[in-house]
Every structure is written in C-alpha cells, then in structure tokens.
Amino acid sequence: MEKDINSPKRVLKIPLETLNACVQCGLCKTVCPTYREELDEAYSPRGRILLAKTLLEGKLQLSPEVAKRWDECTLCRNCEDICPNGVDYKELLVHVREEVNKNLGKDWVKYLGLKSLTFQGNSIQKLALKAGAFISKLFLGKGDTMPVVFPTGAVKYFPKPKFNAQSLRGKIFLPKGKAKATFIFFPGCMYENFYTQTAENVVHILQKLGYKVIVPDGVSCCGGPHYYSGFTDMFNRLREKNTEIFTKLAKKYSVDGLVVVCPTGGGTFKEDYDLPFPVYELVEILDKELKELKVEKEEKVTIHYPCHSYTAMKIPTDVFDRVASKGAKVVKGELNKSCCGFAGMFSVKNPGLSQKILKRKMEDFSQCGAQTILTSCPGCVLQLNEGSIRYANDLKVEHIADFVAKRFLTEEEKQTYQQLWEEYRV
Ligand code: SF4
Ligand code: SF4
Structure with missing residues (x-):
C-alpha cells in the first residue's frame, strides 16, 4: 500500500494556531530578502505560510517542488521580527522541514554538511584540521582564503584551516587582578577552526575587562543549524551533550554567563536550551564596559547586523552602533538590517538566490561611503568577504571583536594574556 504522505496528520504536525495567527496582511514581505529578489509570492513569508496551510487542508500534495519553496527561505526571521500578530515563523518552518525530511527523504548535501558539524572538537577532526592546515600551506599559496566547490555548484571562499585550530579549548x-566574574566562552565551530585570531581576541578582551574565561573542552556545535534545517534528532543529541558540559562547569566554577560571538548559536542557547546562566553576545558586554578605543586615523565603518542578533537574541541594533562609534564614524545604507544571504546550508543549496541577495547588499554598502563593514557572526564574515571578492573589492570586512581588539589591546598585552591561563578540571 502506498504511503499517504499527504494525510494532514502524517505530513504536517504544525500547531494550527501558528498558521491561523497569520492574517495574511503581507507586512512581512517588506523585509524578506528572498521576496525582494524574486518578487514572487511563493518566495515570501506569507506565501510559505499559505503553502503549509494548503497542504494541511489536503488541497496540495507534498512534493520536492513544494519543499523547495521552504528550502529557499534563509530563516533570517526578519518576517517574525516585523509581524504584528506574533506568528512564530521559526517553529513553523522547523516543523515543516522536519516533516519534509521524514516524508521525502534526506537531502544528502545538507545532511552530510550538518553531520560534519557534530564532529566538532573530537580528536579525528582535530587531526584533520592540522592536516588541512599543512596541505594548504604547502599547496594553496599565499592569501587567507581558498575557494571550495560544492556539488550544487556553489563556490564559497573559506578561510584556510589554521595550525592553532581549537587550541583555546x-x-x-x-585577568591580571581579581576576577570580577566568570564566563564560559562558547567558541563556535567556525571561529575555532578558521577564525582562530578572532576567538583569541574575544578571550583577551574579556581578560582585560577583568573576567575569568573558561573555554570548555568537549563541546560541539550548538545545533542551531541542525534545528533550523529540521534535523531535530541531531539537534537534541548536541543539546544534551553541550548542556551536560555547561552544567558541570556551572557547578564547579559558579559561572556568571555564557558569551558567544555567533548570534545563531546565542539565539539557540537562549531559545532552545535551558541553561543555568544567562547568554550574552560579546557586543552587549562591550557596550556596557568599554570606555574608549584608541583612534589613530578617521575611518568610516558600516554595520551588518547579523539577523539572529536582533530576531533571536533580541539585541537592539544601536548596541552595535555604540560599540563601533567608539573607534570610528558609523555610516549607514538602506540594508544594514537585512540578511546577507549566507544562512549556512542555504547559500550552498541555493547559490543563485544567495548571490542575488549578497550582490544587492554589497551594492548598498558600497554606496554608503564606508571603508569597512563590521559584523559579529562567522557566517556573515565569510559571506561578506565573498561579497567583497566578487562585487566590492574596495570594502574590507572585519569582525567587531577584531576591530575592538586592534584599538583596545597592545601586542604585548595579547602575548601576556595568552600566557595567563590555568588548567581546567571538571
Ligand atoms: S506572517 Fe505576520 S506579517 Fe506576514 S502576512 Fe502573516 S500576519 Fe502578516
Ligand atoms: S525567514 Fe527571512 S527569508 Fe524566510 S520568509 Fe522570513 S524574512 Fe523571508
């Protein structure tokens, strides 16, 4: 007997109230990056919600073509941010994608990409990173990035693997004196493996501000990318593993908070974990504690606010402005608060749409008169760097932690703080 994949009970276990909360006003279309590019209702949040409803009512069959409409969403959650009716778009899409995975089978490109993140921190992966660093030094010449070609045709410019990957763990x-509080720093996959200098800068900034900083061993990816893609089993396993480590640390060291520089991870910890301490983005601490930065020459910067910093972590965008303006003049374009088109596997699965979003974003930044784009998310740094290579060579991209470190820490201080650590025992 054929599987009745279109039976409402079988296909979509979406709470009906989530769908019914949408009154189809269309306000969300004004902030949706995919609708902005395609100008087609099927690429809008409202269209995607209506599609789920139509399936639930049994008026449409679930098929790869239908599933593609949901796959083409970056899950930036700007629609959720603006929706006057509080439609929980994230939960809706997670449920829909979960059901698509179950009923239409795994998307192998996505699955393998996400599966690889679950190995974060294990000894085989550490060895592979060292081998990668060695090979790239021998064969890939100078320059910080290397193009990686995916089976979908996407070409992403990844930073080269580093010899000191995961060395903070x-x-x-x-700090130099008595610690005023203790934080756990969640280094996140991309900082640990590729943007190692940024991770070190975060730790040393916190040390100079007077904090004790624990970099836990054994933690894996936060699981946010897995959850957002509907691979909830993988997410649950990662959450369980990470929570166990965080809880042990909290008991032993009386931890005051978890610090992240990855708003997707931060949002996941805040919304989908149940941690015994608060979660902070570094920029929130800098906003409160950073008195001033050294300014050697006048520089104009603009800011790409990572979508999940305001949609998931609920950090007001002016927090970023205040931190950046301590070291440079902040100028704005029209699209500072808009998705860059990375969204993890979205940019790999949908290279054409991702590039359209990125190109528009880079054109906007080019016109605003900035020399540098600041942001605070490793995925956004990667995507915007690619944007700079492809569409705006004169624009530099910098993580806000690196921007601050340059103006707050001397080289001697960095070296001192690098040596100032003690053994970690749980
Ligand atoms: S999701 Fe919200 S903003 Fe979008 S159409 Fe529905 S009610 Fe309107
Ligand atoms: S999450 Fe972002 S890309 Fe997806 S529908 Fe909402 S605004 Fe559009």
Missing part, C-alpha cells in the same frame, strides 16, 4: 584564561 580546555583552558581557563585569567
């Missing part, structure tokens, strides 16, 4: 970094 398992250490407790100390």
Whole structure:
C-alpha cells in the first residue's frame, strides 16, 4: 500500500494556531530578502505560510517542488521580527522541514554538511584540521582564503584551516587582578577552526575587562543549524551533550554567563536550551564596559547586523552602533538590517538566490561611503568577504571583536594574556 504522505496528520504536525495567527496582511514581505529578489509570492513569508496551510487542508500534495519553496527561505526571521500578530515563523518552518525530511527523504548535501558539524572538537577532526592546515600551506599559496566547490555548484571562499585550530579549548584564561566574574566562552565551530585570531581576541578582551574565561573542552556545535534545517534528532543529541558540559562547569566554577560571538548559536542557547546562566553576545558586554578605543586615523565603518542578533537574541541594533562609534564614524545604507544571504546550508543549496541577495547588499554598502563593514557572526564574515571578492573589492570586512581588539589591546598585552591561563578540571 502506498504511503499517504499527504494525510494532514502524517505530513504536517504544525500547531494550527501558528498558521491561523497569520492574517495574511503581507507586512512581512517588506523585509524578506528572498521576496525582494524574486518578487514572487511563493518566495515570501506569507506565501510559505499559505503553502503549509494548503497542504494541511489536503488541497496540495507534498512534493520536492513544494519543499523547495521552504528550502529557499534563509530563516533570517526578519518576517517574525516585523509581524504584528506574533506568528512564530521559526517553529513553523522547523516543523515543516522536519516533516519534509521524514516524508521525502534526506537531502544528502545538507545532511552530510550538518553531520560534519557534530564532529566538532573530537580528536579525528582535530587531526584533520592540522592536516588541512599543512596541505594548504604547502599547496594553496599565499592569501587567507581558498575557494571550495560544492556539488550544487556553489563556490564559497573559506578561510584556510589554521595550525592553532581549537587550541583555546580546555583552558581557563585569567585577568591580571581579581576576577570580577566568570564566563564560559562558547567558541563556535567556525571561529575555532578558521577564525582562530578572532576567538583569541574575544578571550583577551574579556581578560582585560577583568573576567575569568573558561573555554570548555568537549563541546560541539550548538545545533542551531541542525534545528533550523529540521534535523531535530541531531539537534537534541548536541543539546544534551553541550548542556551536560555547561552544567558541570556551572557547578564547579559558579559561572556568571555564557558569551558567544555567533548570534545563531546565542539565539539557540537562549531559545532552545535551558541553561543555568544567562547568554550574552560579546557586543552587549562591550557596550556596557568599554570606555574608549584608541583612534589613530578617521575611518568610516558600516554595520551588518547579523539577523539572529536582533530576531533571536533580541539585541537592539544601536548596541552595535555604540560599540563601533567608539573607534570610528558609523555610516549607514538602506540594508544594514537585512540578511546577507549566507544562512549556512542555504547559500550552498541555493547559490543563485544567495548571490542575488549578497550582490544587492554589497551594492548598498558600497554606496554608503564606508571603508569597512563590521559584523559579529562567522557566517556573515565569510559571506561578506565573498561579497567583497566578487562585487566590492574596495570594502574590507572585519569582525567587531577584531576591530575592538586592534584599538583596545597592545601586542604585548595579547602575548601576556595568552600566557595567563590555568588548567581546567571538571
Ligand atoms: S506572517 Fe505576520 S506579517 Fe506576514 S502576512 Fe502573516 S500576519 Fe502578516
Ligand atoms: S525567514 Fe527571512 S527569508 Fe524566510 S520568509 Fe522570513 S524574512 Fe523571508
């Protein structure tokens, strides 16, 4: 007997109230990056919600073509941010994608990409990163990035693997005097493996501000990318593993908070974990504690606010402005608060749409008169760097932690703080 994949009970276990909360006003279309490019209702949040409803009512069969409409959403959640009716768009899409995975089978490109993140921190992966660093040094010449070609045709410019990948793990970094509080720093996959200098800068900034910083060993990816893609089993396993480590640390060291520089991870910890301490984006701490930055020459910067910093972590965008304006003049375009088109596997699965979003964004930044784009998300840094290579060579991209570190820490201080750590025991 054929599987009745279109039976409402079988296909979509979406709470009906989530669908009914949408009154189809269309306000969300004004902030949706995919609708902005395609100008087609099927690419809008409202269209995607209506599609789920039509399926639930049994008026449409679930098929790969239908599933593609949901796959083409970046899950930036700007629609959720603006919706006057509080439609929980994230939960809706997660449920829909979960059901698509179950009923239409795994998308192998996505599955394998996400599966690889679950190995974060294990010894085989550490060895592979070292081998990668060695090979790239021998064969890939100078320059910080290397093009990686995916089976979908996407070409992403990844930073080269570093010899010191994951070297912060398992250490407790100390301030010079008495610590005013203790934070766990969640380094996140991309910082640990590729943007190692940024991760070090975060730790040393916190040390100079007077904090003890624990970089836990054994933690894996936060699981946010897995959850957003509907691979909830993988997410649950990652959450369980990470929570166990965080809870042990909290008991032993009386931890005051978890610090992230990845708003997708931060949002996941805030919304989908149940942690025994608060979660902070570094920029929130800098906003409160950073008195001033050294300014050597006048520079104009603009800011790409990572979508999940305001849609998931609920950090007001002016927090970023205040931190950046301590070290440079902040100028704005029209699209500072708009998705860059990365969204993890979205940019790999939908290279054409991702590039359209990125190109528009880079054109907007080019016109605003900035020399540098600041942001605070490793995925956004990767995507905007690609945008700079492809569409706006004169624009530099910098993580806000690197921008601050340059103006707040001397080279001697960095070296001192690098040595100031003690062993980690749980
Ligand atoms: S999701 Fe919200 S903003 Fe969008 S159409 Fe529905 S009610 Fe309107
Ligand atoms: S999450 Fe972003 S891309 Fe997806 S429908 Fe909402 S605004 Fe559009």
